[in-house]
Amino acid sequence: MKPFVHEVRSTRIVFGSGTISQVRAEVERVGGNRVLLLASKRLDDVARRVGDSLGPSLAARFDGAVMHTPVEVTERALEVLRSNSADCVVAIGGGSTTGLSKALAARTNVPQVIVPTTYSGSEVTAVLGETQDGRKTTRAAPEIRPETVVYDVDLTLGLPVALSVTSGVNALAHAVEALYSPQAEPVTDAIALDAITRISRGLRALSANPSDVDTRADLLTGAWLAGTCLGSVGMSLHHKLCHTLGGSFGLPHAETHTVVLPHAMAYNAPAAPEVMERIARAMGVPEAPAGVYDLIVEAGGPTSLRSLDFPLEDVPLAVELATSRSYPNPREVTSEGVAGLLANAWHGKRPA
Ligand code: NAD
Known part of the structure; x- marks a missing residue:
């Protein structure tokens, strides 16, 4: 017999085809009024569609996420978040974009709605890996775990x-x-x-x-x-x-x-x-x-x-x-x- 501990940790999951149309409702659900949208230029089409659906709730967009979450990039995004009084982050992309969203949440406790476009799985963990001076460190905290994940299979059909x-x-x-x-x-x-x-x-x-x-x-x-x-x-x-x-x-x-x-x-x-x-x-x-x-x-x-x-x-x-x-x-x-x-x-x- 092996003893164990099981704990339920909650992230709301919305899974399906065409589910990006539900991002706005999910933003409202977490109490967001002014959204910072994170998405790379490569995913511009999807970002525009989500941005349009958010209407006046879209406060700003940042497209500079890169792999391994360098602290310098997070500081630039933090400036955009603060100067636009954003109170919610929507991140569309792979683990790098999700990582940036989590880095912002770690610093501000802002609620996150993540729309993953790769299979990294970062969107359902409370772990953040960051790089500074060539060293990657990780930390875990409840506020890092995204509140909601919207999985839209359609966004992955064209993933190379x-x-x-x-x-x-x-x-x-x-x-x-x-x-x-x-x-x-x-x-x-x-x-x-x-x-x-x-x-x-x-x-x-x-x-x-x-x-x-x-x-x-x-x-x-x-x-x-x-x-x-x-x-x-x-x-x-x-x-x-x-x-x-x-x-x-x-x-x-x-x-x-x-x-x-x-x-x-x-x-x-x-x-x-x-x-x-x-x-x-x-x-x-x-x-x-x-x-x-x-x-x-x-x-x-x-x-x-x-x-x-x-x-x-x-x-x-x-x-x-x-x-x-x-x-x-x-x-x-x-x-x-x-x-x-x-x-x-x-x-x-x-x-x-
Ligand atoms: P990534 O997010 O950097 O994406 C890889 C490339 O794919 C990028 O150029 C991106 O623009 C492109 N891309 C993404 N979606 C696309 C799509 N639908 N169509 C075309 N191109 C697309 O890479 P990744 O492997 O998803 O994530 C890696 C990062 O995530 C690393 O920094 C890693 O440390 C982190 N990660 C963290 C955790 C965690 O729990 N903390 C877990 C897994 C990964």
Whole structure:
């Protein structure tokens, strides 16, 4: 028997097709009167549609969110929020835009309505990662967790396949690490396994018809469920490594998750054999780490750190940074072990 604690944390979820038409009602629901709209230029069309629907409630727009939430960008957005007396944030975009929204909420307690367009899952966590002076730090607080998430499958139909694959594997990583988290419990286990089934099914079907609504609904539902795991239990070695590679070496978030995940799983497999069996069953493959690697190859995702332009000579520094503090992990984290893991990931070797 394994004792556990389960706590329900609430974010209101609106899921469907065409749901961006409900953003205004959701803003009213959280008491917003003057909205700061966050959306990158790339998502201008959607931002305009949402902006128009908000009418006079739209106070200002900011399009400068970038990956890993640099504090300088947050300060610029904060100035826009304050000078326009905004009392609510609507963020349309991936994890970077959501991150900026959370950084604003952390500083002002402003309510947030998030409209995700990738599978990062950040929208359902109370965690904020920020970068300052080349170091990424994370913190968690109740005010960081968005009040409402509006998932509109239509916004993901045109998400480029390459981005969909890496973002989908990023989501998969949340579910995988939730299963061997020290806080794992029956509810997050069930959610994680369903997320793994949906995401692997979605990624296999994606290239044949990237705008298939059912495939996209599988991926977006899986991303929400996996994000819920991320927001509920602690993550381990895989996330720490990706955090180091992203925050200290500037590697792209979702691509890094995609390359590292099969290797982090292979590292942990001897210490968590039952979890690996459950993952393999949920995916319908014989072995979980190799199954994830093959899924990435089949979907056309990146498999090596070399392909992300990570210099081999930086591996020792990455090992040092990733092992400088201890954290829970099924298998003991050693410098030698992590060096071997990163070497395999650099070469893109298929786990045995
Ligand atoms: P992202 O938000 O940077 O998006 C990647 C790219 O995709 C961007 O160029 C963006 O403009 C583009 N894009 C987004 N949606 C699109 C669409 N529908 N169509 C076309 N292009 C689109 O990347 P991401 O992987 O979603 O998020 C990464 C960031 O999120 C990182 O900073 C990471 O640390 C953070 N994150 C945080 C948490 C958390 O819980 N705190 C969880 C996951 C990720």
